[in-house]
Amino acid sequence: MSFLEYAPAPESRAILSLREQYGLFIDGQFVDGRGTPFQTISPATEERLATVASANDADVDVAVAAARRAYDRIWSRMSGRDRGKYLFRIARLVQERARELAVAESLDNGKPIKESRDVDVPLVAAWFFYYAGWADKLDHAGLGANPRALGVAAQVIPWNFPLLMLAWKIAPALAAGNTVVLKPAETTPLSALIFAEILQQAELPPGVVNIITGAGDTGAALVSHDGVDKVAFTGSTAVGRAIAKQVAGTDKKVTLELGGKAANIVFDDAPIDQAIEGIVNGIFFNQGHVCCAGSRLLVQENVHDEVVERLKLRLATLRMGDPLDKNTDIGAINSREQLERIRELSDVGVAEGAERWSAPCEIPENGFWYAPTIFTNVQTSSRIAREEIFGPVLSVLTFRTPAEAIAKANNTPYGLSAGIWTDKGSRILAVADQLRAGVVWANTFNRFDPASPFGGYKESGYGREGGRHGLAAYLAPTAIGQSAEPHRVAPGTHVPIESADPAAASETHSDARSEPRPATTKKGGAK
Amino acid sequence: MSRLAVPKTYKLYIGGAFPRSESGRTYEVVSSSGAFLANAAKASRKDARDAIVAARAAVPAWAGATAYNRGQVLYRIAELLEGRRGQFIAEIEEAEGVSRAAASAQVDESVDRWVWYAGWSDKFAQVAGNANPVAGPYFNISVPEPTGVVAIVAPQDSSLLGLVSAVAPALVAGNAVVVVASERFPLSAISLAEVLATSDVPKGVVNVLTGAPAEIAPWLASHADVNALDLVGAADLDWISLEIEAADTLKRVLRPESGPDAAAPALGRISAFTETKTVWHTKSLR
Numbered sequence: 001m002s003f004l005e006y007a008p009a010p011e012s013r014a015i016l017s018l019r020e021q022y023g024l025f026i027d028g029q030f031v032d033g034r035g036t037p038f039q040t041i042s043p044a045t046e047e048r049l050a051t052v053a054s055a056n057d058a059d060v061d062v063a064v065a066a067a068r069r070a071y072d073r074i075w076s077r078m079s080g081r082d083r084g085k086y087l088f089r090i091a092r093l094v095q096e097r098a099r100e101l102a103v104a105e106s107l108d109n110g111k112p113i114k115e116s117r118d119v120d121v122p123l124v125a126a127w128f129f130y131y132a133g134w135a136d137k138l139d140h141a142g143l144g145a146n147p148r149a150l151g152v153a154a155q156v157i158p159w160n161f162p163l164l165m166l167a168w169k170i171a172p173a174l175a176a177g178n179t180v181v182l183k184p185a186e187t188t189p190l191s192a193l194i195f196a197e198i199l200q201q202a203e204l205p206p207g208v209v210n211i212i213t214g215a216g217d218t219g220a221a222l223v224s225h226d227g228v229d230k231v232a233f234t235g236s237t238a239v240g241r242a243i244a245k246q247v248a249g250t251d252k253k254v255t256l257e258l259g260g261k262a263a264n265i266v267f268d269d270a271p272i273d274q275a276i277e278g279i280v281n282g283i284f285f286n287q288g289h290v291c292c293a294g295s296r297l298l299v300q301e302n303v304h305d306e307v308v309e310r311l312k313l314r315l316a317t318l319r320m321g322d323p324l325d326k327n328t329d330i331g332a333i334n335s336r337e338q339l340e341r342i343r344e345l346s347d348v349g350v351a352e353g354a355e356r357w358s359a360p361c362e363i364p365e366n367g368f369w370y371a372p373t374i375f376t377n378v379q380t381s382s383r384i385a386r387e388e389i390f391g392p393v394l395s396v397l398t399f400r401t402p403a404e405a406i407a408k409a410n411n412t413p414y415g416l417s418a419g420i421w422t423d424k425g426s427r428i429l430a431v432a433d434q435l436r437a438g439v440v441w442a443n444t445f446n447r448f449d450p451a452s453p454f455g456g457y458k459e460s461g462y463g464r465e466g467g468r469h470g471l472a473a474y475l476a477p478t479a480i481g482q483s484a485e486p487h488r489v490a491p492g493t494h495v496p497i498e499s500a501d502p503a504a505a506s507e508t509h510s511d512a513r514s515e516p517r518p519a520t521t522k523k524g525g526a527k
Numbered sequence: 528m529s530r531l532a533v534p535k536t537y538k539l540y541i542g543g544a545f546p547r548s549e550s551g552r553t554y555e556v557v558s559s560s561g562a563f564l565a566n567a568a569k570a571s572r573k574d575a576r577d578a579i580v581a582a583r584a585a586v587p588a589w590a591g592a593t594a595y596n597r598g599q600v601l602y603r604i605a606e607l608l609e610g611r612r613g614q615f616i617a618e619i620e621e622a623e624g625v626s627r628a629a630a631s632a633q634v635d636e637s638v639d640r641w642v643w644y645a646g647w648s649d650k651f652a653q654v655a656g657n658a659n660p661v662a663g664p665y666f667n668i669s670v671p672e673p674t675g676v677v678a679i680v681a682p683q684d685s686s687l688l689g690l691v692s693a694v695a696p697a698l699v700a701g702n703a704v705v706v707v708a709s710e711r712f713p714l715s716a717i718s719l720a721e722v723l724a725t726s727d728v729p730k731g732v733v734n735v736l737t738g739a740p741a742e743i744a745p746w747l748a749s750h751a752d753v754n755a756l757d758l759v760g761a762a763d764l765d766w767i768s769l770e771i772e773a774a775d776t777l778k779r780v781l782r783p784e785s786g787p788d789a790a791a792p793a794l795g796r797i798s799a800f801t802e803t804k805t806v807w808h809t810k811s812l813r
Contacts, residue, residue, distance in 0.1 A: 415802075
């Protein structure tokens with residue numbers, strides 16, 4: 001046994017009591033879905049975990065109607081203080097059931113327990129705690145006095161941070177006074193369904209949050225439903241584009257958090273040991289299933305060889321395997337489909353002339369696994385330097401001057417995040433100014449905080465999540481002469497534009513809107 | 528004896544120059560009573576693309592100028608517009624067939640909007656940005672930055688005020704603009720371009736196209752080097768198709784507005800064309 005071989009140290013699954021089957025969470029109850037149920041598996045073992053209901057169009061109708069009723073009758077009339085108290089309750093319940101949620105997340109998603117336990121779930125609680133405090137302070141959100149909620153929010157989230165993305169979506173929506181219909185990803189529904197039990201424990205009024213499971217068509221039906229006022233999506237740029245087209249011509253307010261191909265820029269004066277840890281955290285955290293992952297390493301030419309050599313040494317110490325083992329660094333790839341995409345793009349990299357090196361890992365027999373991989377000698381035109389791989393694959397490129405680093409970093413249709421490693425403060429600030437990215441980490445990477453706005457430039461989407469900015473994404477200003485309470489505003493009231501989204505500001509609400517609106521919001525010609 | 532007037536040739540405004548449409552096309556602009564006023568240039572797809580190239584080239588210097596400097600340049604536009612009030616009032620009276628008082632009010636309000644937005648230039652970031660109290664040893668700050676090239680379909684029912692109301696806020700944060708003027712009232716837009724050309728606005732920061740918005744707008748909506756699309760004046764176009772086109776490159780889109788309050792002064796019109804950048808810096812004594 002070498003010093004790197006540890007005895008197994010698995011987190012106990014006993015804390016988790018999964019049900020055999022899960023229904024849809026609508027109007028405060030678990031109900032049967034009318035679509036074909038599907039199974040969710042552990043990507044580490046391919047073992048079946050539970051059978052989950054699938055929502056068809058009729059189920060989406062019911063969920064949206066429940067959210068509308070809850071909005072009209074309860075949530076839009078409740079004081080901000082009381083909405084905040086419900087969110088504080090949820091934050092505390094998440095903390096109380098933190099380990100159970102972490103085990104469920106690692107089982108269903110494949111991520112290492114040390115990440116779900118120390119990163120995902122604590123951030124979930126923090127997110128609810130942060131936005132709870134906003135609920136009765138909306139006048140200070142930056143939209144003027146008495147901003148109003150938008151109504152029913154349709155939220156579709158990805159599989160890479162299932163519960164954390166749920167928190168990013170639900171916490172600000174509820175704080176701002178909206179009600180929610182949320183669809184978790186098909187491969188990772190479990191933590192959201194346990195979260196639904198938490199909502200029952202919190203006695204959140206029925207219909208304020210509805211969670212409907214299913215595949216892409218469930219999400220499409222939800223997003224395009226006439227009864228929703230707000231669409232929030234996190235996922236691929238391709239789906240984001242489709243959603244932007246679907247909502248064109250409607251009054252829906254949209255935020256999209258999409259793909260990325262972040263540059264992690266290492267200058268020759270960078271603190272090298274920290275930079276290596278930052279590079280590893282940047283691309284191998286969560287198996288690289290991170291939209292803001294530092295997937296393009298831009299390293300100054302004179303330190304390239306040293307950085308690559310140290311990186312390989314470091315990667316050789318990473319432990320891949322059972323996600324529930326407390327010593328595991330690299331868990332399982334979330335699905336067979338994703339594994340195949342990683343393999344395919346990786347092979348393209350080789351075919352295009354890059355040199356592939358993979359960490360010497362023992363690949364478990366069952367499940368979906370991909371060893372941490374580095375490509376050197378990568379051309380800027382190569383697909384592995386341009387396309388989001390969404391896996392533990394790092395493309396290494398070089399530069400000589402700061403100007404070249406900036407040009408290469410910005411040479412992408414994406415613009416979600418970037419990293420800068422240098423000891424020189426003035427250079428950090430100057431380079432950060434020039435990078436076309438929504439989040440820039442200087443001498444660190446992949447830091448998240450509920451107080452910190454997150455979101456992209458260019459084709460990485462629009463809108464921000466987190467912080468005051470994230471709250472504003474679920475609010476519209478109340479114009480002069482307009483009542484603060486949406487249900488008292490007469491239909492057709494003209495509202496001067498004061499927000500970033502004129503469509504949202506010209507929206508009107510009435511008491512009569514407990515039913516889905518007729519599909520007459522489109523005008524101006526054929527789609 | 529009346530003097531024989533010297534009429535002006537109205538052309539496009541692209542990259543700081545006043546070219547004719549590369550297509551050679553013009554269209555007749557008439558007064559409210561149907562009298563001939565001028566032949567305005569009818570911009571083509573290629574003119575639109577030239578304008579986008581000029582705008583893109585202008586972004587780094589304009590976005591990189593200090594906010595104080597941008598504020599002074601925008602204020603200078605107000606100064607020069609004020610000095611040419613008479614010309615604009617006469618032009619609007621003739622084109623729109625409104626009273627002198629109404630034309631004067633439109634010009635005065637246009638001047639005042641430049642002044643209002645000029646003042647925002649070095650204050651907007653303080654209102655839209657903030658420090659974020661994250662749970663860790665980091666200095667974390669969010670600031671607004673310009674989104675890049677903004678294409679605008681100007682309000683179609685006014686000569687000057689609608690155009691100014693749409694263009695000015697897009698410039699505040701440092702974007703460059705390609706604007707399609709009112710099809711029916713294009714002349715004041717080109718006269719405004721003369722003001723811009725002499726107001727220290729760097730070439731390419733504002734590009735003005737005249738012609739048919741229905742013909743030009745689709746090229747702006749689909750062009751990959753346009754970051755945002757303001758459809759404020761596109762209510763009568765097939766604007767849903769434009770929004771769908773814009774989705775291919777995930778442009779930021781503002782939907783049409785109509786009525787006298789279209790593009791009314793608002794902080795939201797500035798923030799609509801900005802991106803929030805959040806920077807994390809480590810803190811350490813070591």
